[in-house]
Amino acid sequence: MSTQQEGKFQAIISHAKEYGFVFSSSEIYDGLSAVYDYGPYGSELKKNIRDYWWKAMTQLNENIVGIDAAIFMHPTTWKASGHVDSFSDPMIDNKDSKKRYRVDHLIEAKAAELAEAGDQAAADALIADMDRLLAADDYKGLRQLLDDQKIVCSISKTANWTDIRQFNLMFDTQLGSVTEEANTIYLRPETAQGIFVNFLNVQKTARMKIPFGIAQTGKAFRNEIVARQFIFRMREFEQMEMQFFVRPGTELEWYEKWKQTRLEWHLSMGTPKEKLRFHDHVKLAHYANAAVDIEFEFPFGFKELEGIHSRTDYDLSRHQEFSGKKLTYFDTEINKHYVPYVVETSIGLDRMFLAVLSNSYEEETITKEDGSTDQRVVLHIAPKIAPVKLAIFPLTKKDGLPELAHEIYKKCAEQFRCFYEVKDAIGKRYRRQDAIGTPFCVTVDHQSLEDQTVTIRHRDSMEQQRIKIADLISTVQAAL
RNA sequence: GCGGAAGUAGCUCAAUUGGUAGAGCGAUAGCCUUCCAAGCUAUAGGUUGCGGGUUCGACCCUCGUCUUCCGCUCCA
Numbered sequence: 001m002s003t004q005q006e007g008k009f010q011a012i013i014s015h016a017k018e019y020g021f022v023f024s025s026s027e028i029y030d031g032l033s034a035v036y037d038y039g040p041y042g043s044e045l046k047k048n049i050r051d052y053w054w055k056a057m058t059q060l061n062e063n064i065v066g067i068d069a070a071i072f073m074h075p076t077t078w079k080a081s082g083h084v085d086s087f088s089d090p091m092i093d094n095k096d097s098k099k100r101y102r103v104d105h106l107i108e109a110k111a112a113e114l115a116e117a118g119d120q121a122a123a124d125a126l127i128a129d130m131d132r133l134l135a136a137d138d139y140k141g142l143r144q145l146l147d148d149q150k151i152v153c154s155i156s157k158t159a160n161w162t163d164i165r166q167f168n169l170m171f172d173t174q175l176g177s178v179t180e181e182a183n184t185i186y187l188r189p190e191t192a193q194g195i196f197v198n199f200l201n202v203q204k205t206a207r208m209k210i211p212f213g214i215a216q217t218g219k220a221f222r223n224e225i226v227a228r229q230f231i232f233r234m235r236e237f238e239q240m241e242m243q244f245f246v247r248p249g250t251e252l253e254w255y256e257k258w259k260q261t262r263l264e265w266h267l268s269m270g271t272p273k274e275k276l277r278f279h280d281h282v283k284l285a286h287y288a289n290a291a292v293d294i295e296f297e298f299p300f301g302f303k304e305l306e307g308i309h310s311r312t313d314y315d316l317s318r319h320q321e322f323s324g325k326k327l328t329y330f331d332t333e334i335n336k337h338y339v340p341y342v343v344e345t346s347i348g349l350d351r352m353f354l355a356v357l358s359n360s361y362e363e364e365t366i367t368k369e370d371g372s373t374d375q376r377v378v379l380h381i382a383p384k385i386a387p388v389k390l391a392i393f394p395l396t397k398k399d400g401l402p403e404l405a406h407e408i409y410k411k412c413a414e415q416f417r418c419f420y421e422v423k424d425a426i427g428k429r430y431r432r433q434d435a436i437g438t439p440f441c442v443t444v445d446h447q448s449l450e451d452q453t454v455t456i457r458h459r460d461s462m463e464q465q466r467i468k469i470a471d472l473i474s475t476v477q478a479a480l
Numbered sequence: 481g482c483g484g485a486a487g488u489a490g491c492u493c494a495a496u497u498g499g500u501a502g503a504g505c506g507a508u509a510g511c512c513u514u515c516c517a518a519g520c521u522a523u524a525g526g527u528u529g530c531g532g533g534u535u536c537g538a539c540c541c542u543c544g545u546c547u548u549c550c551g552c553u554c555c556a
Contacts, residue, residue: 010549018491018506030529030547082556091481091554102554162481169555190556222555285556307556366516374517396513423508427516434516443515455515462516 009299012361013230015377019436021045021357022231034235036350041436044387044417046238046353049269050217052385053240053347056265057215064213064242065206069194071219072175075185077193080322081315082286083170083186090139090164092146101153103142103164104130110151139164171221171235187221192344194218195243196315199327199340203245210329210340211254213244217349229300231350238349245340247331248313254343255290255310262294262306262345270382271359277302287314294347296355305355306347313339356381360437366462379437380460383479388438389416390476393429395445397422405444408454408469415473416480434459440476 016022021042025035038046058066078084090103107130115123126149133141143164152159171187188194195202195214202214217240231237246254259278266276279302281291290310295302316339320327328337360380367373383389392409394401402422409420419438421429426443433441442454448469456475457464467475 014491024548033547281556287556291556309556368516376517393515395515398513425514425517425519427514429517430515431517445515457515464515 008361009230009358011363012299012357015361015435016042016230016357021436034233036231036234041387042353045356045381045385045437046349048385048387049352049356050238050240050349052269053265053349053352054215054217056268057213057240057242061213063208063211064215064244065202065208066215067195067198067202068218069191069198069216071188071221072185073188073193073197075183076322077197077319078170078186078189080318081190081193081196082318083189090134090142092143092161092164103146104134106151107142107145107149110149169223171223189222190220190346191216191218191239191241192243192315192346195241196319196342197323199245199316200325203329210331211244211246211250213242215240215242217241229298231354232298232300232303234350239346240349240352241344241346243311244343244345245329246343247334248338248341251310251312251341251343252290255308258343258345259292259308262308262347266294266296266305269356269385270380271296271355275359276305279304285309287311296351296359298354298358303351305351306345309344309346311342311344313341315342316340356385376431376434378434378459381437381439383439386437386439387417388419388433388436389440389480390472391419391421391429391433391438391441393421393426393441393443395426395443399446400449401444401446404448408442408444408472412473412476416476430457430462439479442472 013022017024019041020039023037023039024031025037026032054066058064092101092103092106107126111123111126111130114120114126126145129145130142133145143161146161147159150159153161170189172184173187175183175185195216198214202208203212217238219236220239221236223235244254244258263276263278267273275297277295277297279293279295281288281293284291288309289312292308293304294306294308296305316327319325320339327339329340330337357379362378362380364376364378365373366376379386381387390412392405392412394405405422406420409418412418419433421432423429430441437459439459441457441459443457444454447466448454452469453466454469454472455464455466456472
């Protein structure tokens with residue numbers, strides 16, 4: 001990150017706090033690392049982004065329906081999904097080099113070394129030992145294995161290791177009010193599994209025919225090792241996911257289609273093309289046969305904003321296996337039963353929020369009529385997702401202007417989010433709205449009392465025009 | 481978890497070799513009535529991150545602790 005970009009990122013974070021978008025969690029207690037709260041304008045913006053996504057997915061696609069699954073799920077869900085085994089890796093630190101390693105990586109490296117030296121039998125035996133110990137969660141045994149094999153840190157060349165500790169991706173908690181009877185359950189690390197386990201419920205009750213999709217937004221929780229970069233990487237975050245079920249063999253066509261469809265969605269939100277790019281996954285996850293990220297150029301570089309994965313029939317097959325319930329679909333067109341393949345689109349709502357904020361934030365230098373310059377901070381948020389659509393100001397506090405202005409406010413507030421303010425000079429009020437991204441401000445002046453017109457001021461151009469009060473709502477709505 | 485840096489009002493900062501905290505902006509109320517943040521008046525707001533120690537006396541020195549930021553480590 002360059003110093004300039006870093007400065008911009010810091011400015012965005014400060015701005016987010018100062019104007020009620022994002023606060024750090026429990027701030028009066030010095031905050032909680034990697035957890036954030038959304039303030040009055042932040043919650044509004046976040047909701048608008050979520051609604052826009054939801055509408056694009058469910059309302060505008062007749063073959064996509066929504067669900068709202070619980071955060072708690074049966075523990076076996078996470079065994080089936082692979083989260084329990086794949087993401088509870090034993091870790092170890094070297095005390096001299098201060099480097100941290102995954103124990104299995106260290107042992108695998110040693111095995112590779114042995115194999116290269118020609119001792120394939122020893123390598124195989126080592127891997128077998130490791131797998132047995134990993135399966136038994138035998139950390140003492142693993143530690144012993146490191147010692148026996150004289151495995152050293154590649155940097156310090158010493159075997160001065162800490163104890164083995166486990167890194168858990170998932171948060172757990174107790175289900176059941178009596179401790180002794182309680183069962184460990186997890187806070188979901190992704191919303192997708194709530195869709196998979198409900199596949200048949202949804203397909204049958206909504207009478208869906210393949211190809212069809214199930215959309216869901218909701219919180220997910222991950223114990224990230226490094227949780228930084230503001231709301232980019234949080235322990236508690238919100239996902240917007242859609243799982244699209246297709247006939248086996250057609251998944252890559254749908255994958256391409258959704259890749260394009262999702263990119264178009266981003267462009268329709270006003271994100272500039274040059275700030276978006278596809279990044280193909282070279283190394284695919286265990287469940288995928290194609291995967292791509294849509295990356296956005298944040299102030300700290302191009303980073304993943306959304307993932308589109310062709311997940312094959314991995315998830316449904318695994319749930320079928322673990323639950324013992326058939327999760328097949330009868331395709332009347334080809335007269336066959338099969339486990340559908342899945343194409344997933346998964347976007348982080350908080351990341352999208354940060355993308356909107358980063359993209360719209362501008363410190364603008366404006367030249368006034370007398371030639372002097374001035375600074376303003378403006379959020380160029382697309383009107384359809386802006387927290388406040390319209391601000392209404394009486395030019396002065398007297399002569400009945402506040403009364404008329406407030407009357408207009410009450411009328412407009414029935415249609416969209418509005419803001420009314422009397423205090424301070426008119427320019428100051430305009431600037432405050434610029435800072436929260438309000439696309440339109442109208443000012444009620446003395447002429448308004450005469451001819452029922454107001455001036456409407458546009459955020460980005462700062463230009464004003466006089467329009468009839470009667471046309472106000474439709475003028476604003478045309479931009480939403 | 482390790483290393484480095486920093487914590488004073490909502491924000492940005494100040495407080496002369498240690499002498500019990502100030503300013504600007506912001507906020508609130510009022511005046512002014514003005515179409516792009518800059519007029520006037522008043523008010524509120526801080527156990528100086530927290531805890532111990534040294535001292536007659538600590539924002540300042542010292543120890544511990546917490547938090548944040550930067551780098552490293554891990555990451556479907």
